[in-house]
Amino acid sequence: MRNLKPIALLLLLLAYNYGRSNSEFAKANNLYAKQKYSEAKQVFKKLIADGFTHAHIYYNLGNCYFKTDSIAWAILYYEKAKKFLPNDAEINFNIEVSKKYLTDKIEQPPKPVITQLLNSVAQSKSTDGWAANCIIMLITSFMLFAIFLLSEKSITKRISFWTSAISVIAAIVSYTMAARNYNLISSKNEAIILGSSVEIKSSPEENGKNLFIIHAGIKGEILNKAGDWFELKLSDNHVGWVQAKEIAEI
Amino acid sequence: MKGKKHILLFTLITCTFFSFAQDGKFVASASKTKVAVGEQFQLSFTASGNANLNSYKAPNVSGLTVLMGPSTSSSVQIINGNMSQQIAITYIVVAEKEGVCSISSASVIINGKRIESNPLKIEVTKNPINDGKQNGNNSQSSNSFVSTVVSQSKIYLGQQFTVTHKVYSRDQIVGFKDIEFPNYESFWSQVIDNKRQNIQLSIEVIEGVEYYCAEMRQAVLFPQKTGKIEILPVNVDMVVKQPSNKKPTTIFEQFFGTSYKEVELKVKGKPITIEVVTLPENNKPLNYKNYIGNFSCSTKLNKENAKTNEAVTLSITISGKGNLKMIEAPEINLPAEVEKYDPKVNERITINSSGMSGSKTFEYTLIPRASGKHNVKIEPLIFYDYDKKQYITIPSPEYELNIEKGANDEKNLVLSPTEKQDITTLNNDIRYIKTGHLELSKKQDLFHGSILFYSLIGLIVLLFPALIVFRKKYNLQNADTIGNKRKKAAAVAKKHLKTAEKYLTENNSDKFYDEILKAMYGYFSDTYTIALSETNKEKIKHILSEKGIADELSVSFIKLLNDCEFARYAPSLASPKKEIYDSAINCITQIEELKK
Numbered sequence: 001m002r003n004l005k006p007i008a009l010l011l012l013l014l015a016y017n018y019g020r021s022n023s024e025f026a027k028a029n030n031l032y033a034k035q036k037y038s039e040a041k042q043v044f045k046k047l048i049a050d051g052f053t054h055a056h057i058y059y060n061l062g063n064c065y066f067k068t069d070s071i072a073w074a075i076l077y078y079e080k081a082k083k084f085l086p087n088d089a090e091i092n093f094n095i096e097v098s099k100k101y102l103t104d105k106i107e108q109p110p111k112p113v114i115t116q117l118l119n120s121v122a123q124s125k126s127t128d129g130w131a132a133n134c135i136i137m138l139i140t141s142f143m144l145f146a147i148f149l150l151s152e153k154s155i156t157k158r159i160s161f162w163t164s165a166i167s168v169i170a171a172i173v174s175y176t177m178a179a180r181n182y183n184l185i186s187s188k189n190e191a192i193i194l195g196s197s198v199e200i201k202s203s204p205e206e207n208g209k210n211l212f213i214i215h216a217g218i219k220g221e222i223l224n225k226a227g228d229w230f231e232l233k234l235s236d237n238h239v240g241w242v243q244a245k246e247i248a249e250i
Numbered sequence: 251m252k253g254k255k256h257i258l259l260f261t262l263i264t265c266t267f268f269s270f271a272q273d274g275k276f277v278a279s280a281s282k283t284k285v286a287v288g289e290q291f292q293l294s295f296t297a298s299g300n301a302n303l304n305s306y307k308a309p310n311v312s313g314l315t316v317l318m319g320p321s322t323s324s325s326v327q328i329i330n331g332n333m334s335q336q337i338a339i340t341y342i343v344v345a346e347k348e349g350v351c352s353i354s355s356a357s358v359i360i361n362g363k364r365i366e367s368n369p370l371k372i373e374v375t376k377n378p379i380n381d382g383k384q385n386g387n388n389s390q391s392s393n394s395f396v397s398t399v400v401s402q403s404k405i406y407l408g409q410q411f412t413v414t415h416k417v418y419s420r421d422q423i424v425g426f427k428d429i430e431f432p433n434y435e436s437f438w439s440q441v442i443d444n445k446r447q448n449i450q451l452s453i454e455v456i457e458g459v460e461y462y463c464a465e466m467r468q469a470v471l472f473p474q475k476t477g478k479i480e481i482l483p484v485n486v487d488m489v490v491k492q493p494s495n496k497k498p499t500t501i502f503e504q505f506f507g508t509s510y511k512e513v514e515l516k517v518k519g520k521p522i523t524i525e526v527v528t529l530p531e532n533n534k535p536l537n538y539k540n541y542i543g544n545f546s547c548s549t550k551l552n553k554e555n556a557k558t559n560e561a562v563t564l565s566i567t568i569s570g571k572g573n574l575k576m577i578e579a580p581e582i583n584l585p586a587e588v589e590k591y592d593p594k595v596n597e598r599i600t601i602n603s604s605g606m607s608g609s610k611t612f613e614y615t616l617i618p619r620a621s622g623k624h625n626v627k628i629e630p631l632i633f634y635d636y637d638k639k640q641y642i643t644i645p646s647p648e649y650e651l652n653i654e655k656g657a658n659d660e661k662n663l664v665l666s667p668t669e670k671q672d673i674t675t676l677n678n679d680i681r682y683i684k685t686g687h688l689e690l691s692k693k694q695d696l697f698h699g700s701i702l703f704y705s706l707i708g709l710i711v712l713l714f715p716a717l718i719v720f721r722k723k724y725n726l727q728n729a730d731t732i733g734n735k736r737k738k739a740a741a742v743a744k745k746h747l748k749t750a751e752k753y754l755t756e757n758n759s760d761k762f763y764d765e766i767l768k769a770m771y772g773y774f775s776d777t778y779t780i781a782l783s784e785t786n787k788e789k790i791k792h793i794l795s796e797k798g799i800a801d802e803l804s805v806s807f808i809k810l811l812n813d814c815e816f817a818r819y820a821p822s823l824a825s826p827k828k829e830i831y832d833s834a835i836n837c838i839t840q841i842e843e844l845k846k
Contacts, residue, residue, distance in 0.1 A: 093681050098680070100678060127698045131697050135707065175707075182696075
């Protein structure tokens, strides 16, 4: 019994933390409903600072920014939410609405069909969903292999061998999907311009030549980093260097 | 200057004063308050009202010598049926000695009351005063000036007040050549109409001195911005009549006394400053529209029951005092089924010296297009009452229109039921936040990539070869049991034979043959690893010949089996035989030997 005490305490603490964060989330939502957007924003930000990552927190925080007229920040958090729920209708709708308020108009070219398909498959489950799937498939495969080895009848042997092989393939696919999903969520290879009017330079230095000027809210792909400078590629294939303080990684 | 066109020309009748007030008044005035010794001047006592001249009590004019008078003149005015009467008693006096000469009150009975006039003080100097008659233009400021009078000098933004421009002159004003009115910057102005055309002339007494006064203009102003704002005065170019110093040259002049000349004067005034402040912020209603004054609001719906497509009139009347002209049509809130036309506006506004007042009526024409009950809401009227110093909201009643289907509805239907409309986007707004409980997890709690995850994968992957190894070992073990069986075949057979020997001694033939058969078949199946069920005489014969065992042994083996089986099926005929037992031992030992 003495050994169980710390475990029970830990569980209680976890339950408390879980409940608290959930009530914080509800509190922030209430503030939002009362149109106290700035206050709701603080609570959502606190949750994220506490290490809670959930598409809904990001999405709601994006809404708070939208309501307080910070469109670029709103887009940043919508994009963060989109990484978790890429096919969520509300997130995508709000991104589209927010884009209407941007100064620059940059067409978003569609990604290759294969990439799109792979991404949507990878994001149909969570990272852990895929990981669990991988383990389950491996166990299934192992059990079928055991049947194959131990059975004497040739029909049983044949069926169990092939299903075991299929399960192994399924496990490998699940693993790659888990990895892809994890990459999509955690990799920071995109950024949003936050500065209201940002000069994009030809080289990562203060006196570099100005190539073009973009305004807040534009998304770019991060190609390179050099000190305080990021090399960004916009969706219309414009490439240039921008200072780290002007952008935020998604 | 003379060529300049006379804008307005007036003539005045001297000494005919009119209408200060209807109440009894008795005013003393002097044509000059500063005189030189020996200078003539005029003293007047003006009674307005029904004065009884017999009751007149002359003032004590010590230090002055009356040259002429008292002479009386009277005037009667009837305005709108009200009669007013004025009687003036005038003296021409001359000061005798230097110093301050005071004139005590005179009194007269007016309307049955004895009323005293104000006392006057005349300053008498030794030298003749340069009162500007000789060199007019230089000192005109003392003789004539412009005044700008406002009803209030501190005022709220949008609050109305009046401004009055007056020109004063000691000399009789004959006419105006040029009047330059200010254009009231930062104000919304409204000149009071009835004073636009006629410049009213009157005589006012300021500090005991009589002035000819012309009221140039009166306007109602509404400040449009806050801060200190200057109101410019009027600049006037006027013609006055001044007595000339020349000796009368003609008999005509001599006969009529002093001669006059017309002098042109330019009068400029100083601007005055008023302070405009914003309305108090506390308790300011949300939809306040900068209406200031005191208003009332009445609404009327000409009918509450109507048929579809029949016009209904909603009239809203706002009346009171204040910036009425700025009042816009109150918004009315209607369901989409009721069509609304722009309101017809009727203004009845009067502007006078007390400001702008009147009423404004907005007439909305409503046409219900669908039957049913429709609510009509009217925006409340909100204004700031500067007398009460608070915001006042007058809510308007809510009406309910009861609309029945009209008789010829089919023909006039505007919105036919088949007509479908696209949903019109009113506003571009984002979707609402996501609510509800969350399965919140922290980033570091991810299962994927954790040690547990990889160790599970490793474990399972390692289990595959382990399973294969296990299976191989199992197979080997299985193979060993066959070897064992072979090894033990003879021993097992011997066991059976031993039991058979026991039955031989007991003379139990049934069990004896049974044991012999078991020993023989068991031995054979174990030795050649053939399932016991599959062992039969044919197979034995076949296998033995295959293994190159002598036919002799094979025959005796089969014969032994045949004998045993026969004995078993007919137990009564057989008895346990020693030869059978020996032959069995013989067969097994021979095969055993051949195996080696």
